[in-house]
Amino acid sequence: MAEGAHPTHKVYYLVFLALAIGTILTYKVAQIDLGFWNPIIALTIACTKATLVILFFMHIWYSSTLTKITVVAGFFWLLILITLSLTDYLTRGIVKPL
Amino acid sequence: MSHSPTTIPEHHPALVHQFDSMEQQREASTFGMWVFLLTEIMMFGGLFAAYLIYRIKYYDAFVAGSSSIDVTWGFINTLVLIGSSLTMALAVSAAQRAWRRGAQIFIVLTMILGSVFLGVKAIEYHQKYVEHHIPGGVFGAFDAVSDYPGEDHNIYWDLVNKEHRTPEAAKQIADQTQIFFCFYFAMTGLHALHMIIGLILMTWLLVQVQRLNIGPEYYTPVELSGLYWHFVDIVWIYLFPLLYLINRTHGR
Numbered sequence: 001m002a003e004g005a006h007p008t009h010k011v012y013y014l015v016f017l018a019l020a021i022g023t024i025l026t027y028k029v030a031q032i033d034l035g036f037w038n039p040i041i042a043l044t045i046a047c048t049k050a051t052l053v054i055l056f057f058m059h060i061w062y063s064s065t066l067t068k069i070t071v072v073a074g075f076f077w078l079l080i081l082i083t084l085s086l087t088d089y090l091t092r093g094i095v096k097p098l
Numbered sequence: 099m100s101h102s103p104t105t106i107p108e109h110h111p112a113l114v115h116q117f118d119s120m121e122q123q124r125e126a127s128t129f130g131m132w133v134f135l136l137t138e139i140m141m142f143g144g145l146f147a148a149y150l151i152y153r154i155k156y157y158d159a160f161v162a163g164s165s166s167i168d169v170t171w172g173f174i175n176t177l178v179l180i181g182s183s184l185t186m187a188l189a190v191s192a193a194q195r196a197w198r199r200g201a202q203i204f205i206v207l208t209m210i211l212g213s214v215f216l217g218v219k220a221i222e223y224h225q226k227y228v229e230h231h232i233p234g235g236v237f238g239a240f241d242a243v244s245d246y247p248g249e250d251h252n253i254y255w256d257l258v259n260k261e262h263r264t265p266e267a268a269k270q271i272a273d274q275t276q277i278f279f280c281f282y283f284a285m286t287g288l289h290a291l292h293m294i295i296g297l298i299l300m301t302w303l304l305v306q307v308q309r310l311n312i313g314p315e316y317y318t319p320v321e322l323s324g325l326y327w328h329f330v331d332i333v334w335i336y337l338f339p340l341l342y343l344i345n346r347t348h349g350r
């Protein structure tokens with residue numbers, strides 16, 4: 001049975017461990033000057049942590065296709081919001097008006 | 099009057115008439131909850147997009163503002179919230195196995211951790227209040243620029259002494275940190291409001307768990323409250339690096 005099935009407690013503890021390690025890693029890496037790479041590493045860790053929470057704590061890994069598509073659609077829409085807004089703001093002054 | 103021997107198939111008391119089965123009902127509830135969470139993603143998403151645009155535009159001020167926040171509290175709070183997500187997941191699991199007492203214990207643990215989070219947040223807000231870093235000048239003038247060089251966490255003097263900015267540039271950047279603090283209070287404030295709503299939800303849930311016949315067939319209230327709680331956790335997972343850790347190595 002795929003729908004409604006939940007992970008074992010071992011999975012929950014492992015995810016928690018991964019989240020805690022991710023948090024400590026974010027905190028420690030932020031103390032090292034990596035310039036351009038600092039925010040990229042911080043956000044990569046944050047996205048990994050969020051994915052773990054969604055897949056296992058929120059049971060999306062075990063959900064129906066409908067629920068999976070709903071979640072993906074939501075984050076895809078968020079991506080559109082952020083990319084298109086930044087495409088505008090980051091290119092202002094670069095593109096000369098006709 | 100004779101009763102026909104046909105028996106009406108027994109169904110779960112929680113099954114409402116428009117659904118054929120518990121499975122279908124659970125699927126519809128989960129879908130509905132996720133659609134609600136998508137509207138939440140859009141609400142926080144708007145704030146995150148605005149944050150990114152202003153962070154690019156006023157990067158120096160965002161770095162100065164972010165560095166004036168005590169990162170240790172934020173770090174502790176992240177761990178506390180992750181812990182509360184674990185206890186919430188265990189509460190759902192207990193409810194699914196019809197272990198009522200266990201579900202209640204884990205819900206209470208989740209509430210305790212949630213309250214610790216809000217308590218730490220209150221300490222942080224108080225710190226910002228004492229430092230006059232609350233923008234708008236309602237409770238006291240916003241004071242990132244002040245005449246006390248010896249003061250800790252003074253944004254202006256940090257810019258002058260540690261980053262060797264000219265007094266004029268330092269004053270301008272210190273003034274602009276108001277924009278950062280507007281985002282800081284709006285985003286953590288909206289998040290804290292969600293935590294408070296979450297605590298109210300958990301109180302309701304305790305009653306539901308006591309009242310309802312929860313088990314493998316029906317544990318939807320616990321499952322959906324869990325989805326809400328984890329969502330609030332995810333928002334914080336992004337808020338922590340974006341607000342506390344913009345650039346912690348500058349001026350060292």
